[in-house]
Amino acid sequence: MQSAMTAGIGIYRNEEDMKAALHRIQELRGTCREIRLADRGTLFNSELLEILEPGNLLDLSLVPAASTLNKAGVPVADSPEQIPGLLKERLNVK
DSSP states (O other), rough: HHHHHHHHHSSSSSSSHHHHHHHHHHHHHHHTTTTOOOOOOSOOOOHHHHHHHHHHHHHHHHHHHHHHHHOOOOOOOGGGGGGGHHHHHHHOOO
């Protein structure tokens, strides 16, 4: 998940990488749902927490991944040198 988010939804991104990251996150969510518990206890079940945590993180990672992809028309910086120009454009500074 971390590598998919960093590579596809990082600061410098393009539509193809964003789609690939979103697809990878959806694949990981499917895999995570297939994990089964060996310990069925209800008290201090750390195995349950270890399964729930990545599943929840994957669910939450879909929010920035999908919203970033849906903002395709919003200009993003392709290099650090473009950032001041984008800030001026977004803040309507001349």
